[in-house]
Amino acid sequence: MAFLLLLVLAVLESRGVFGPPLEAKADPTNSSYVPRPDWYFLGLQQLLRIFPRGFGQVLATTVIPTLAVILLVALPFLDRNPERSPRRRPVAMTIGALSALAVVSLTIAGDLAVRREERALARRRAADKALTAPAATPSESPPQDPAQLAAAGERLFEELKCASCHPLTGPPRGGVPTLAWEGGRARRGWLSIYLKKPTRIRWETNLAKRGQRPERRMPNFDLTDAEAEQLTAFLMARQDPELIPHRPELSAPAESAAVKQGEKLVHKTYRCIICHRIGPEGNLFGPDLTHVGSRRQPDFLYAIIHNPYRLDHHTAMKNLHLAPDEVRDAVRYLATLR
Ligand code: HEC
Ligand code: HEC
Known part of the structure; x- marks a missing residue:
């Protein structure tokens, strides 16, 4: 009877007759989602908060719950005490009470933790609304330095x-x-x-x-x-002038002859497009450089072309040993790729 009832409920639920509504499809890259499990899972989720990484995750999701269930199944074999009055069974009663207490407190702690996260998210949203709202209260938030x-x-x-x-x-x-x-x-x-x-x-x-x-x-x-x-x-604000020195000559507007020369160096002489894509040309062994000028500062472009290993000993970017003025022209060309 119980099984039939369960079956009927499950079928009705799957037809959407009742039960919680499905939300939007899970988006693994959305880190602002606050998961709120059904109440009977709050304790388990809290256990996972206590052991957040590595083997702790296995412990919290698998080992501890499984051990608890095995213990319950084995209880009649372990406990052969014929006595049935609770008062004469202090050990069993204490263990039982402690277990119940643990489950209840984990559930409460889990609920509080979810509420805290939800409040933090709401605060962030509200703070942003206040900052980006059309200047109804212009003098309230002075520009931050x-x-x-x-x-x-x-x-x-x-x-x-x-x-x-x-x-x-x-x-x-x-x-x-x-x-x-x-x-x-x-x-x-x-x-x-x-x-x-x-x-x-x-x-x-x-x-x-x-x-x-x-x-x-x-x-x-x-x-x-x-x-x-x-x-x-x-x-x-995170700079390392020794690793990426400032080169004032690169911020000056470039002559078109230098840009042309740089284009030739990148596409023909050194064939950077063996690894990089630029527009319709090239390969994706390294990053796409089609708009690299919008993304990167000229000083960085100089540093990575001049000697990529200084920035990262294990980089797959090749040092093609360009002469300094060749590097400059290549940078001038790449900086125009916006
Ligand atoms: C799950 C790991 C992970 C976390 C957490 C993470 N990032 Fe990233 N981030 C990456 C990866 C991987 C890339 C490289 C993406 C690529 O090149 O396509 C990257 C790229 C970046 C870049 C571009 C670097 C460049 O100039 O090439 C910035 C800036 C950045 N992350 C900032 C942040 C900030 C700020 C946070 C925290 C809010 C953050 N990341 C959290 C993995 C992560
Ligand atoms: C063997 C393949 C290879 C060759 C040849 C090569 N690169 Fe790269 N390049 C890479 C790889 C891989 C990266 C990514 C390095 C990293 O992120 O650590 C890279 C990164 C870069 C970057 C940084 C891009 C960014 O957005 O951060 C620039 C700029 C660049 N290369 C320019 C050039 C130029 C100019 C040439 C020719 C002189 C060239 N590369 C030749 C493989 C190559």
């Missing part, structure tokens, strides 16, 4: 755990770009757009075979405008 913005960006960087993938000092890790000197590499305008909607740079190249493509993708954090600006300010 860059140092303040960068400090807020640093806090956000920690809060969103960007460093779980990106090193903030030293070379790339596991193919994920280092952000140690992002301010010397990225153009500000591009960076703030990229953070809000990451596009592919290295991902679609075929560096995977050599383990040089990042295994993981840059997630879409669904950042608000204000958050993207804070992170941009933080990252743009």
Whole structure:
């Protein structure tokens, strides 16, 4: 009877007669989604919060629940005490009460944690609305100075755990770009757009075979405008003038002859397009350079073409040993690719 009832309920539920509605399809790159399981799973989810990584995850999702069930099944064999009065069974009663207490407190803690996350998300959304709302209250939020913005960006960087993938000092890790000197590499305008909607740079190249493509993708954090600006300010302040020296001659407007010469060097002489795509030409062994001028600063372009190994000892980008004036012309050409 119970089984039949369950079957009928399951069929009705699958027809959408009742039960929770399905939400939008899961988006693994949306990191602002707050998962709220049904109440009887809140405790298990909380267990996972206690053991968040590595073998702990297996422990929380598989080992502990399985052991608990096995224990329940084995209980009649383990406990042969003929006594039935609760008062005469202190050990069993204590264990039972403690288990119940553990389940209840995990469930409550899980519920509180989900509420906390939901409130934090709502606060972020509200704060952004206040900042980006049409200037109804213009004098309320004074423009922040860059140092303040960068400090807020640093806090956000920690809060969103960007460093779980990106090193903030030293070379790339596991193919994920280092952000140690992002301010010397990225153009500000591009960076703030990229953070809000990451596009592919290295991902679609075929560096995977050599383990040089990042295994993981840059997630879409669904950042608000204000958050993207804070992170941009933080990252743009990260410079390493020794690694990427400033070359004033590259910021001056280039003569068209130099640009022409650079184009010849890149496409013909050194055949960079064996690895790089530029417009319709070339391959995707390395990043697509079609719009590299919008993305990268000339000083970085100089540094990576001049000696890519200085930036990353294990890079798959070749040092083709261009002469300094050849590097300059190549940079002048690449900088026009907007
Ligand atoms: C799951 C790992 C992961 C996390 C977490 C992550 N990133 Fe990334 N990020 C990547 C990968 C992989 C790339 C390279 C993407 C590519 O080249 O196509 C990347 C690229 C970037 C770039 C571009 C670097 C460049 O100039 O080439 C920036 C900037 C960046 N991430 C910032 C952030 C910030 C800020 C956060 C935190 C809000 C963050 N990332 C969190 C994996 C991650
Ligand atoms: C053997 C293949 C190969 C050749 C040849 C090559 N590159 Fe690269 N290049 C790469 C790879 C791989 C990367 C990605 C390096 C990384 O992200 O660590 C890269 C990165 C770059 C970048 C940085 C792109 C970005 O958005 O960060 C530039 C610019 C660049 N190469 C220019 C050139 C130029 C100019 C030439 C010719 C003089 C050239 N490359 C020749 C493989 C190559």
